[in-house]
Amino acid sequence: MAKNKYFIGYRCTLCGSFFTPEQASFTCPHCGEKGILDVIYDYKKMKKGVNLEYFEKNRDYSMWRYAPMISIADDHIKDMLRIGWTPLIRSNNLAKLLGLKTLYIKDDGLNPSGSSKDRASGVGVLKALEAGADTIATSSTGNAASSLACQAAHIGMKAVIFVPKRAPIGKVTQISLYGATLIKVDGDYKDTFSFSKEAIKRYGWYNRNCAINPHLVEGKKTVSLEIAEQLDFKPTDWVAVSVGDGCTVAGVYKGFYELKELGLIEKIPRILAVQSEGCEPFVIADHTKQPLKEAEENTIADSISVGIPRNPIKAINAVKNSSGIWISITDEEILQAEALLGRTEGIFAEPAAAASLAGVVKAVKEGIIPKEESVTFIVTGNGLKDPANAQKVIIPPLPMKPDLETLDKFLKQKEKEN
Ligand SMILES: *Cc1c(COP(=O)(O)O)cnc(C)c1O
Ligand SMILES: [Zn+2]
Helix, strand or coil: CCCCCCEEEEEECCCCCEECCCCCCCCECCCECCCCEEEEECHHHHHHHCCHHHHHHCCCCCHHHHHHHCCCCCCCHHHCCCCCCCCEEECCHHHHHHCCCCEEEEEHHHCCCCECHHHHHHHHHHHHHHCCCCEEEEECCCHHHHHHHHHHHHHCCEEEEEEECCCCHHHHHHHHHCCCEEEEECCCHHHHHHHHHHHHHHHCCEECCCCCCCCHHHHHCHHHHHHHHHCCCCCCCEEEEECCCCHHHHHHHHHHHHHHHCCCCCCCCEEEEEEECCECHHHHHHHHCCCCCCCCCCCCCHHHCCCCCCCHHHHHHHHHHCCCEEEEECHHHHHHHHHHHHHHHCCCECHHHHHHHHHHHHHHHCCCCCCCCCEEEEECEEHHHCHHHHHHHCCCCCCCCCCHHHHHHHHHHHHHHC
């Protein structure tokens, strides 16, 4: 097995202890479950193999071009679906509307199962194979679930998935269609997470839960590696991303941090971390300077409706260490951003993904992001996963008689409205 030659171990985000790959695998042996581990590499050594020349020669246009930076064995990469290397789109229309000079959209909704979660699930199934597991399990608000079901199906592994009963039909349909065992928990995400933990312990399945399994953030960080490389290693001043459990934002930071360690970028973009007002535990903790407290889960952005975030320390450090900002927006602002993105750029985002744009809109309006600074926002999930919420900001057409005169009137009316 060709293991990653730069991966040297783990550091606990709580007590700071270091462990070799043999001494730990999931959470900290001293701190228990709250001791989430960070994966550590030998960057001095990595620098020799992972440099501009490596990237120039690399023809693998997927997240696996970064395999030397991920704590995985690379044996089964060739059997995976093509995850990552999603387009980074320069915005014209939307940028002009917001008065921004430079605005990029990282469209991660174009991953195999339609969300950023594929980056983590890809790593999850590879780690499960390394561990010799035949079944991988997770709890999820929906996207991690549909993504894991997708990746497991392709690699030929069994998947057991726990979702809360509110998970949107698009995502739930994906899970069953990919052939996973689906357990729809009669409760919210908090209940779902605890129940999955009990079940995983009982049956000994491989655990994909992103906070508990330290390797998954290593998958998520590839989104920043791509943003940087797609901009010739000169990333924008800001990167906006929405936050639920906190694994995605942790990955976004880690990717940039490592590129800086490797001497490939000069500075780490400031992270605009976005939550919905209906569920904003991080924002409250930030504004009140109090420890994180459980919050209500009351937003249409189901993917970030996480009342008890499972990766709080990494998320808080990510924003702090990037001189970032926490911000929250309303559900109405999310829906408006979703419509705006579709109308101006032809990109359909699910509510949690449009939240990042809503955050940018608000931050520009409030002067948090000056107009001359450059911005990238990440579209973390595809809008087709949740058409029901999108329906709230469009006007569904009524059936029309197939008659040209009626059409004529209709078009004239439309013109007036515009
Ligand atoms: C999971 C998810 C997020 C947030 O990621 P966390 O790791 O939970 O913070 C944002 N947007 C979408 C579409 C997601 O699926
Ligand atoms: Zn510890």
